[in-house]
Amino acid sequence: MDYIGNTEADNKDILRELGIASTEDLLKDLPQDRIIRQRLGLPPAASEFEVKTQLRKIASQNSSVADFACFLGAGAYDHYIPSTVPVITKRGEFYTAYTPYQPEISQGTLQSIFEYQTMICNLTGMDVANASLYDGATALYEAIHLACEHTQRNIILVAKAIHPEYRQVVHTYLKNSRIIIKEIPFLAGLTDLAALKSQLTDQVAAVVVQQPNFFGCLEPVQQLGAMSHEQGALFITSVYPVSLGVLQKPAEYGADIVTGEGQSLGLPVSFGGPYLGIFACRQEFMRKMPGRIVGESIDNRGQRAYVLTLQAREQHIRRERATSNICSNEALCALSACVYLSSMGAAGLRDVATASLSGAHYLANAIGRIPGWKINFKTAFFNEFVATAPGNIEALNRRLLRKNIIGGLPLEKYYPELKKSLLFCVTEKRTKTEIDTLVSILKENR
Amino acid sequence: MEKVIFEYHSQSTSYVPAADPQAAKKHIPVEYLGVEEVILPQVSEQDVIRHFTALSKLNFGVDNGFYPLGSCTMKYNPKINETVADFDGLAGIHPYAPEECVQGALQLVYELEGFLKEVSGFAGMTLQPAAGAHGEITGVLLIKAYHQQNHPEQKRTVILVPDTAHGTNPATAALAGYQVRQVKSDDQGDIDLDDLQRNLGPDIAALMLTNPNTLGLFEKNILEVSRQVHKSGALLYGDGANFNALLGLIKPAELGFDVMHFNLHKTFSTPHGGGGPGAGAVGTIKELTPFLPVPQVIKKGKKYFWKHQQANSIGKVRSFYGNFLIAVRAYAYFFALGAEGIARVGRQAVLNANYLKHKLENYYPVPYGRTCMHEFVMTPHHDWAVSTLDIAKRIIDYGFHPPTIYFPLIVHEAMMIEPTETETKETMDTFVNALGQIAAEAVQNPELLKKAPLTSPVGRIDEARAGRQLILKYEKGRDAR
Ligand SMILES: Cc1ncc(COP(=O)(O)O)c(C=O)c1O
Numbered sequence: 011m012d013y014i015g016n017t018e019a020d021n022k023d024i025l026r027e028l029g030i031a032s033t034e035d036l037l038k039d040l041p042q043d044r045i046i047r048q049r050l051g052l053p054p055a056a057s058e059f060e061v062k063t064q065l066r067k068i069a070s071q072n073s074s075v076a077d078f079a080c081f082l083g084a085g086a087y088d089h090y091i092p093s094t095v096p097v098i099t100k101r102g103e104f105y106t107a108y109t110p111y112q113p114e115i116s117q118g119t120l121q122s123i124f125e126y127q128t129m130i131c132n133l134t135g136m137d138v139a140n141a142s143l144y145d146g147a148t149a150l151y152e153a154i155h156l157a158c159e160h161t162q163r164n165i166i167l168v169a170k171a172i173h174p175e176y177r178q179v180v181h182t183y184l185k186n187s188r189i190i191i192k193e194i195p196f197l198a199g200l201t202d203l204a205a206l207k208s209q210l211t212d213q214v215a216a217v218v219v220q221q222p223n224f225f226g227c228l229e230p231v232q233q234l235g236a237m238s239h240e241q242g243a244l245f246i247t248s249v250y251p252v253s254l255g256v257l258q259k260p261a262e263y264g265a266d267i268v269t270g271e272g273q274s275l276g277l278p279v280s281f282g283g284p285y286l287g288i289f290a291c292r293q294e295f296m297r298k299m300p301g302r303i304v305g306e307s308i309d310n311r312g313q314r315a316y317v318l319t320l321q322a323r324e325q326h327i328r329r330e331r332a333t334s335n336i337c338s339n340e341a342l343c344a345l346s347a348c349v350y351l352s353s354m355g356a357a358g359l360r361d362v363a364t365a366s367l368s369g370a371h372y373l374a375n376a377i378g379r380i381p382g383w384k385i386n387f388k389t390a391f392f393n394e395f396v397a398t399a400p401g402n403i404e405a406l407n408r409r410l411l412r413k414n415i416i417g418g419l420p421l422e423k424y425y426p427e428l429k430k431s432l433l434f435c436v437t438e439k440r441t442k443t444e445i446d447t448l449v450s451i452l453k454e455n456r
Numbered sequence: 457m458e459k460v461i462f463e464y465h466s467q468s469t470s471y472v473p474a475a476d477p478q479a480a481k482k483h484i485p486v487e488y489l490g491v492e493e494v495i496l497p498q499v500s501e502q503d504v505i506r507h508f509t510a511l512s513k514l515n516f517g518v519d520n521g522f523y524p525l526g527s528c529t530m531k532y533n534p535k536i537n538e539t540v541a542d543f544d545g546l547a548g549i550h551p552y553a554p555e556e557c558v559q560g561a562l563q564l565v566y567e568l569e570g571f572l573k574e575v576s577g578f579a580g581m582t583l584q585p586a587a588g589a590h591g592e593i594t595g596v597l598l599i600k601a602y603h604q605q606n607h608p609e610q611k612r613t614v615i616l617v618p619d620t621a622h623g624t625n626p627a628t629a630a631l632a633g634y635q636v637r638q639v640k641s642d643d644q645g646d647i648d649l650d651d652l653q654r655n656l657g658p659d660i661a662a663l664m665l666t667n668p669n670t671l672g673l674f675e676k677n678i679l680e681v682s683r684q685v686h687k688s689g690a691l692l693y694g695d696g697a698n699f700n701a702l703l704g705l706i707k708p709a710e711l712g713f714d715v716m717h718f719n720l721h722k723t724f725s726t727p728h729g730g731g732g733p734g735a736g737a738v739g740t741i742k743e744l745t746p747f748l749p750v751p752q753v754i755k756k757g758k759k760y761f762w763k764h765q766q767a768n769s770i771g772k773v774r775s776f777y778g779n780f781l782i783a784v785r786a787y788a789y790f791f792a793l794g795a796e797g798i799a800r801v802g803r804q805a806v807l808n809a810n811y812l813k814h815k816l817e818n819y820y821p822v823p824y825g826r827t828c829m830h831e832f833v834m835t836p837h838h839d840w841a842v843s844t845l846d847i848a849k850r851i852i853d854y855g856f857h858p859p860t861i862y863f864p865l866i867v868h869e870a871m872m873i874e875p876t877e878t879e880t881k882e883t884m885d886t887f888v889n890a891l892g893q894i895a896a897e898a899v900q901n902p903e904l905l906k907k908a909p910l911t912s913p914v915g916r917i918d919e920a921r922a923g924r925q926l927i928l929k930y931e932k933g934r935d936a937r
Contacts, residue, residue, distance in 0.1 A: 044706050046707065054795060065546070069560055094508075101512040114849065114913070117515070117914055122508070262490075307927075312937065337624050354496070358470060
């Protein structure tokens with residue numbers, strides 16, 4: 011099947027109107043010897059029914075969180091999604107629109123982004139938020155870029171307890187640039203303050219940490235913020251927005267720029283995307299922010315109305331001097347977050363955060379009591395923690411899969427020193443029975 | 457107009473079991489806990505649904521009507537793509553699930569990369585970039601890595617972009633640490649070969665070229681451009697935003713492009729979402745494949761694996777593997793069209809655009825009048841007392857989305873029109889009629905156009921006021937009015 015609307019007869023009429031015999035007559039500017047003449051090596055055309063069957067077959071080869079109890083987190087969280095979210099984001103008026111370049115017929119997108127910006131500001135305590143970036147990792151890079159531009163300094167101190175993939179992305183962007191990235195090691199699960207202090211000079215543009223960090227541990231952010239500011243460096247955090255249902259707002263501990271992965275706000279785990287890059291900052295940096303920003307104004311009838319604003323920062327105006335090259339972002343994912351937060355409200359978000367952390371502490375406590383198992387870091391954590399097994403963790407995870415449980419994430423690949431260690435995550439979706447079953451199987455690991 | 461969600465007050469609906477309010481204090485030292493409650497809307501499910509439904513009605517999507525937004529390829533977004541993207545076995549897979557749990561997902565990525573390679577002629581592919589501009593930075597970093605690996609002694613510090621280029625091209629080059637130099641277009645709308653020749657030299661890393669270019673014209677001299685660029689030791693980057701014109705017609709690798717991004721949200725029918733999520737796959741010739749982002753999917757026997765290690769890779773450009781559910785939609789599109797359907801896309805897009813151009817030329821000047829590809833650029837008449845903006849706003853009153861306006865920058869008062877292959881002659885005829893009437897109004901009643909739109913939920917918006925007042929979030933009692 012295809013989605014071409016014209017009939018053969020329509021096309022004939024068009025050709026007649028154009029005074030040509032065939033579409034090939036329109037292709038004279040193309041190098042003729044390069045035009046594809048043989049059949050493409052693609053599958054044969056299929057009906058919608060066949061497409062659905064094929065995708066069902068592919069989907070059936072995957073283990074989904076709908077059928078498995080998932081104890082994986084590490085930047086992708088299996089939270090409950092209220093039915094309001096897909097009902098709204100599946101409205102064609104939203105998902106088949108382009109970027110709101112024509113505000114008179116895009117108030118739906120514009121106002122929802124304005125509301126989303128407000129919610130992100132309220133969650134983080136920041137003054138301004140943008141309309142979204144690609145994901146948590148690229149948002150972190152953009153924050154670093156802004157910090158270097160703002161401070162005109164070129165050293166960045168990045169905690170090693172930040173998501174390894176986020177650090178990899180930052181590294182990709184900054185390799186061979188004038189910006190020097192120094193990694194700050196962790197000690198007992200937290201960024202090593204002494205190591206940080208020894209590197210923190212007046213050449214440092216920003217100190218970058220994750221809260222809760224990759225291990226789920228709560229960083230001493232108050233102290234980290236103060237130390238950064240003492241040297242005139244900006245303090246950048248990458249946050250897990252659901253945790254802000256109970257944790258202190260980044261503004262309260264002195265964050266200058268807050269980034270984060272917004273997937274936990276109503277987006278499915280989706281094998282890693284589409285996700286939602288959160289970016290918010292203090293007023294001072296507003297004109298250096300990347301991405302779209304929506305502002306309120308009025309129309310020529312005196313009504314409240316919304317438009318894209320502060321566009322002089324952007325690529326279509328500023329070209330090579332733009333603050334970022336971003337154009338399309340993740341607007342529909344921001345809409346998901348907006349509907350999610352509207353549906354949950356502050357109390358609902360608190361329940362999600364509380365149930366997640368309670369479940370995680372229950373599990374950690376149970377694992378800590380299994381002979382041979384050890385909880386690596388004896389420090390405050392949110393809904394993830396690291397535990398080390400006495401025996402083979404690959405065999406353990408395979409056994410769990412047979413019981414429809416997806417176990418913790420083996421960490422050795424990212425941190426060679428963390429042998430036989432697993433990062434466990436618990437969300438509000440994990441029942442006591444699921445946790446108890448997990449624990450009973452962990453007990454068999456020796 | 458619809459209220460802001462914060463202006464509603466009703467009883468929130470609960471979606472998860474209530475948790476013990478003391479639990480956080482029990483487990484987490486109080487210095488980490490928030491002191492005051494977060495301010496979020498407190499509204500019932502009914503109000504949430506009514507609010508966002510009301511907002512949706514203020515929007516215009518491809519599902520609402522003709523959307524000839526040039527350069528954006530607003531083709532129809534097939535509904536089966538949405539259905540399959542919601543399958544639990546696709547939307548519900550955790551990115552760190554073990555390989556044996558995600559064989560279907562890996563197969564899909566592997567096969568989609570194969571489909572994209574087949575239609576482009578490239579040897580390597582990555583699905584990691586999340587959008588076109590993200591594909592651009594990925595591609596330019598590949599070029600940088602290639603030059604550094606192959607001739608570290610050379611100082612290739614400049615990237616050339618034509619004066620017709622999209623803003624993301626120069627922005628990307630600068631982001632990757634390059635200086636940007638502009639190359640002129642000639643009076644035919646092609647890149648000026650003499651100017652290109654003058655600019656090429658040992659300091660040039662690449663030329664970023666869009667083909668068809670942003671005037672909707674096929675670069676006639678593409679083979680010569682490619683020859684000159686390569687002779688100078690530079691690489692040719694393709695901005696694939698306009699690939700819809702060439703789909704099934706010609707393979708960019710065979711035109712001499714070394715690396716190119718694809719916008720899955722343009723050419724491969726995935727929706728734009730009101731500004732994303734899209735996806736920007738990047739294809740490369742063989743010489744550049746060692747630098748592609750990690751991980752790559754590989755197939756051994758009947759099984760699929762992630763390959764994380766690759767010595768010369770530029771690394772990762774995004775967490776996990778990119779916008780997977782967008783890839784799912786593009787896969788469904790390829791699977792539906794198959795070899796036969798894909799072969800028709802580019803040709804039909806070109807036919808439709810030429811028809812529309814031919815009809816609209818009766819009313820509007822088309823500055824580069826030769827046969828176009830999938831889109832074309834027209835303008836108002838000089839002596840009209842209205843601007844392109846006025847015409848665009850009046851188009852809204854006739855029930856269509858306006859074209860892209862004021863781009864490309866080299867055409868004064870540009871209107872860039874792209875019908876795509878999915879639109880019918882009937883729809884295009886209705887649009888032509890409307891634009892004919894608007895042309896008459898422009899002469900007889902310019903004031904009408906200046907007041908337009910009159911039928912939209914809001915009228916023209918004071919953008920200067922937005923930039924002055926800078927109300928960027930809802931605060932009780934603060935209002936632009
Ligand atoms: C010619 C051209 N290049 C690049 C882009 C950027 O693509 P994206 O918005 O997906 O980042 C666009 C999209 O508007 C475009 O039209």
